[in-house]
Amino acid sequence: MELRHLRYFVAVAQELNFSRTAGRLYTSQPSLSEQIRNLELEIGFPLLIRTRRKVELTSAGVVFLEEAQQILKEVEVAMTRAAKAASQARESITLGFVPAAEVRIFPSVLPVFRASYPEVDIDLCSLTSEEQEVALSRGEIELGSMRGPVRAANFRSEVVLVEPFWIYLPLGHPLALVDCVSPADLDSLPAINIDPGYGRSIHDALAHYLSHHGVTVGHIYPSSNPLMSINLVAAGLGYTLLPAYAENFMPRDVISRPLSGDLPMSELLMVSPSDASASAPSTHHLLKLIRELGSPAVVC
Numbered sequence: 001m002e003l004r005h006l007r008y009f010v011a012v013a014q015e016l017n018f019s020r021t022a023g024r025l026y027t028s029q030p031s032l033s034e035q036i037r038n039l040e041l042e043i044g045f046p047l048l049i050r051t052r053r054k055v056e057l058t059s060a061g062v063v064f065l066e067e068a069q070q071i072l073k074e075v076e077v078a079m080t081r082a083a084k085a086a087s088q089a090r091e092s093i094t095l096g097f098v099p100a101a102e103v104r105i106f107p108s109v110l111p112v113f114r115a116s117y118p119e120v121d122i123d124l125c126s127l128t129s130e131e132q133e134v135a136l137s138r139g140e141i142e143l144g145s146m147r148g149p150v151r152a153a154n155f156r157s158e159v160v161l162v163e164p165f166w167i168y169l170p171l172g173h174p175l176a177l178v179d180c181v182s183p184a185d186l187d188s189l190p191a192i193n194i195d196p197g198y199g200r201s202i203h204d205a206l207a208h209y210l211s212h213h214g215v216t217v218g219h220i221y222p223s224s225n226p227l228m229s230i231n232l233v234a235a236g237l238g239y240t241l242l243p244a245y246a247e248n249f250m251p252r253d254v255i256s257r258p259l260s261g262d263l264p265m266s267e268l269l270m271v272s273p274s275d276a277s278a279s280a281p282s283t284h285h286l287l288k289l290i291r292e293l294g295s296p297a298v299v300c
Contacts, residue, residue, distance in 0.1 A: 003075065006068045012048065012055070013057055045058075091119065095123065096143070098126075098268070099246075101268060109293050113285065132146045136152075137154075142272065143271070145270055148201060150271055156272060161267070165206075165243055166242065166256045166258055168256050170236045179257070181258070182259075183210070183213030186210070190221065191217050191221070191238050192237060201266065209241065230251070243266035
């Protein structure tokens with residue numbers, strides 16, 4: 001069995017259409033069909049049900065798809081790590097991050113670090129907090145800037161940034177006229193909140209703030225990330241609560257206001273493996289700069 005067989009099968013399983021898949025893979029449809037048939041012959045059972053009208057996965061195909069995707073991911077990781085090991089000419093630090101670090105930490109820290117270690121490359125990986133935990137455990141990144149809580153016991157974490165949540169509103173919203181929005185102002189208004197699968201701490205902060213102050217939500221629109229939340233606010237669907245860093249990417253038709261009451265705060269953590277002695281001096285220096293130069297809290 002060859003990796004291309006797995007890649008072809010995964011692509012067909014995602015599209016459930018041989019014609020579209022062939023175009024996506026820059027191959028002919030007959031050749032693609034033959035590769036899938038060869039794979040099925042080799043493993044000894046059908047993976048797909050083909051008719052003139054549709055393509056479906058068999059029950060075995062559903063299981064095989066999950067395993068094939070995992071194999072391809074592991075191959076990508078192996079290639080990345082091997083390439084890093086093969087390239088001994090330059091040292092590199094792979095750093096996972098969430099948007100707050102990109103806005104509040106990197107602009108002040110990375111130029112200073114580059115001046116001290118011009119020979120060290122910084123590889124940046126935009127990952128959710130949960131994805132960073134997995135990447136750290138696999139050795140795919142050396143440092144992670146993420147939201148808590150950190151579940152793994154073999155990591156050490158420290159708070160490098162604390163900032164308040166602000167409320168983001170469509171331009172022209174009545175609450176734009178007030179200097180600081182109170183919880184009572186939000187009663188019965190529609191809200192936008194991030195899927196907990198992307199950002200549990202941000203999702204829970206809004207839910208806790210509203211619950212703590214007895215605010216009734218008119219309707220909650222789900223969002224998959226902070227930028228989508230801002231875009232839904234711009235579309236006039238409602239307000240959202242996000243850490244203050246989100247001001248850096250809000251469009252003209254969105255405004256922000258501070259909140260009153262029991263103000264929710266957002267913590268950004270810098271996470272690394274517990275065995276700090278195994279880290280290179282450049283990694284220690286980067287952590288030191290993040291502690292010293294990381295943006296301070298922005299208080300209402």
